[in-house]
Amino acid sequence: MTAVRLQAFARQAATILVTLFGLLILTFAIGRLMPVDPVRAIVGEEADQATYQAVYQKLGMDRPVYEQFFRYVGDIARGDFGTSVRTGRPVIDDIASVLPATIELATIAILCGAGLGIPLGILAAVRRNKPTDHIIRFVTLLGHSMPIFWTGMIGLIIFYATLDWVGGGGRVSDYNVGIVDERTGFLLIDALLAGDWEVFWDGVNHLILPASILGYSSMAYITRMTRSFMLDQLNQEYITTARVKGLSTARTIWKHAFANIRVQLVTIIALAYGGLLEGAVLIETVFSWPGFGQYMTNNMLVGDMNAVMTCVLIVGVIFIALNLLSDLLYKIFDPRTR
Amino acid sequence: MAKLSVTLDGAALPAARRTTPLTRLGSTLAHLWRDPSSGFAMVVIAILLLTALFGPFLASHDPILVDLPNALKPPSAANWFGTDELGRDIYSRIVYGSRITLFIIFLVSIIVGPIGLIIGATSGYFGGWVDTAMMRVTDIFLSFPSLILCLAFVAALGAGLENAIVAIALTSWPPIARLARAETLTFRNADYISASRMQGASNLRIIIKSIMPMCIPSVLVRITLSMASVILTAAGLGFLGLGAQPPLPEWGAMIATGRNYMLDSWWVVTFPGVAILLVSLAFNLLGDGLRDVLDPKKH
Numbered sequence: 233m234t235a236v237r238l239q240a241f242a243r244q245a246a247t248i249l250v251t252l253f254g255l256l257i258l259t260f261a262i263g264r265l266m267p268v269d270p271v272r273a274i275v276g277e278e279a280d281q282a283t284y285q286a287v288y289q290k291l292g293m294d295r296p297v298y299e300q301f302f303r304y305v306g307d308i309a310r311g312d313f314g315t316s317v318r319t320g321r322p323v324i325d326d327i328a329s330v331l332p333a334t335i336e337l338a339t340i341a342i343l344c345g346a347g348l349g350i351p352l353g354i355l356a357a358v359r360r361n362k363p364t365d366h367i368i369r370f371v372t373l374l375g376h377s378m379p380i381f382w383t384g385m386i387g388l389i390i391f392y393a394t395l396d397w398v399g400g401g402g403r404v405s406d407y408n409v410g411i412v413d414e415r416t417g418f419l420l421i422d423a424l425l426a427g428d429w430e431v432f433w434d435g436v437n438h439l440i441l442p443a444s445i446l447g448y449s450s451m452a453y454i455t456r457m458t459r460s461f462m463l464d465q466l467n468q469e470y471i472t473t474a475r476v477k478g479l480s481t482a483r484t485i486w487k488h489a490f491a492n493i494r495v496q497l498v499t500i501i502a503l504a505y506g507g508l509l510e511g512a513v514l515i516e517t518v519f520s521w522p523g524f525g526q527y528m529t530n531n532m533l534v535g536d537m538n539a540v541m542t543c544v545l546i547v548g549v550i551f552i553a554l555n556l557l558s559d560l561l562y563k564i565f566d567p568r569t570r
Numbered sequence: 571m572a573k574l575s576v577t578l579d580g581a582a583l584p585a586a587r588r589t590t591p592l593t594r595l596g597s598t599l600a601h602l603w604r605d606p607s608s609g610f611a612m613v614v615i616a617i618l619l620l621t622a623l624f625g626p627f628l629a630s631h632d633p634i635l636v637d638l639p640n641a642l643k644p645p646s647a648a649n650w651f652g653t654d655e656l657g658r659d660i661y662s663r664i665v666y667g668s669r670i671t672l673f674i675i676f677l678v679s680i681i682v683g684p685i686g687l688i689i690g691a692t693s694g695y696f697g698g699w700v701d702t703a704m705m706r707v708t709d710i711f712l713s714f715p716s717l718i719l720c721l722a723f724v725a726a727l728g729a730g731l732e733n734a735i736v737a738i739a740l741t742s743w744p745p746i747a748r749l750a751r752a753e754t755l756t757f758r759n760a761d762y763i764s765a766s767r768m769q770g771a772s773n774l775r776i777i778i779k780s781i782m783p784m785c786i787p788s789v790l791v792r793i794t795l796s797m798a799s800v801i802l803t804a805a806g807l808g809f810l811g812l813g814a815q816p817p818l819p820e821w822g823a824m825i826a827t828g829r830n831y832m833l834d835s836w837w838v839v840t841f842p843g844v845a846i847l848l849v850s851l852a853f854n855l856l857g858d859g860l861r862d863v864l865d866p867k868k869h
Binding site for chain 2: 250251254255258259262263366369370373374376377378379380381382383385386388389393506507509510513514517518528529532533535537540541543544547548551552555
């Protein structure tokens with residue numbers, strides 16, 4: 233038994249390593265394709281030939297491609313992701329300081345998306361092919377079809393400019409920036425730790441619109457999957473048995489059918505969470521949200537390739553980690569996979 | 571006995587396949603037409619095609635003509651959707667923008683289809699380490715959200731409409747390769763494949779002549795299913811300033827420039843966004859309809 237497990241574990245570890253290695257090849261290749269001359273980016277336009285050559289050699293650009301690649305992998309293995317040309321700081325430090333803002337946004341967004349998507353999916357499955365089902369399908373599909381940056385702007389026009397219900401761009405209003413100490417990087421948690429309720433509510437006020445728009449876009453996927461998982465369960469005989477025994481509809485749905493799809497749902501939510509990173513790139517631009525997405529696009533526009541490629545690499549790693557996590561949760565919670 | 575049934579399955583498959591999507595196109599379309607949401611989707615896509623085709627006749631103004639005295643005018647009888655910050659007519663720009671949208675859809679499809687087909691069919695046909703290696707590569711591409719990978723490619727290739735299209739194509743072939751591979755696996759051992767191999771056909775010939783044509787219908791359906799996300803990604807790249815460049819009336823880029831004026835002039839961002847929404851909704855609805863019609867569980 234343990235031997236089998238160990239083998240399965242080794243196989244999985246090998247798969248992850250291969251995928252990671254592929255990821256590195258990809259980012260390295262894209263980095264080399266970049267029309268921006270990395271040496272020029274460091275020495276500037278006016279540097280003389282000697283300086284240029286010196287940096288050229290220091291970067292190892294005169295070595296063969298495969299040597300450059302191993303050097304790149306080696307640097308990353310040692311935790312050296314290079315320096316951002318734009319900020320002059322190590323890229324990884326930059327990313328560590330912007331990531332919490334995005335995680336905060338994405339977490340609230342997934343709570344909105346799953347909190348609404350799962351009940352709607354169950355309702356749609358129970359009322360299959362009835363008007364309720366069609367309406368839910370349309371509403372969620374609409375969220376899936378909207379260009380998210382546009383939804384963000386329309387949201388700002390309606391709820392910020394016209395109704396003045398929510399805050400505008402940024403994580404807090406200008407006069408609240410830097411009031412609370414940055415301990416975790418998560419603004420809401422920092423405000424709570426500092427006991428500053430004003431900043432906390434201001435933060436919530438700014439977070440609610442981008443998070444719900446981001447959540448709406450992931451709701452379509454969550455609802456659709458919940459509906460189809462639920463339909464699979466509702467068509468099975470144990471549900472009929474439960475009904476024949478005289479269990480109420482609500483009890484059958486929640487105690488029997490829902491209990492059986494919980495594990496699948498966790499997997500779906502983990503994947504949807506990763507997908508939110510994509511939406512975050514766009515929504516952060518609209519809401520001037522100082523997070524990972526904005527960092528990535530800003531660096532892209534100035535051609536800071538160390539920063540951009542590290543961002544891509546990190547997204548890839550997060551995706552692999554989420555896939556792994558969902559696999560793991562499946563194994564832990566689903567007794568059939570043991 | 572087991573062996574016999576395998577052969578029978580193999581023999582039965584091609585026959586069954588003959589009645590799938592492409593050859594049944596007429597009845598599939600009729601089926602879709604009867605479903606209200608797919609019908610709506612088909613109408614929207616037809617309107618998009620007609621708008622692109624007859625653009626010059628439908629547009630009321632020159633889409634790139636700057637008319638500063640008329641800048642940021644709200645919708646009126648003269649400018650149905652208002653004017654932008656340079657006084658250009660937004661309605662006319664949207665009409666011309668439909669051509670760019672179609673251009674993107676068309677180019678992405680003709681790049682992605684063959685790439686996916688070749689990789690999927692080769693991988694499925696040869697099996698073994700070729701299959702493992704190719705599917706690993708596919709998985710690596712799949713392990714990224716498409717927009718992020720697109721951003722990386724555009725950063726490498728440089729901003730612009732053509733590069734954006736190439737980037738989108740480079741990131742959207744994996745699901746198609748997966749599908750083509752799965753299809754290939756179902757008939758790689760079929761009798762007609764063995765027959766052509768015994769007649770001395772080369773592997774290349776078998777893949778091109780006997781395998782790829784069989785995958786085409788489902789690949790076409792899969793491309794339709796991913797069209798909505800292609801449109802949204804293209805618009806997203808345009809919005810970030812990495813796709814179509816001004817003064818091209820690409821819808822995403824129109825929203826990006828309108829962003830600076832949106833709080834006072836809502837129409838500048840609203841109408842191009844509605845256009846994107848309608849087209850991507852149409853493709854999503856059509857995809858849903860197609861999935862229902864072609865779902866084997868339903869028949």
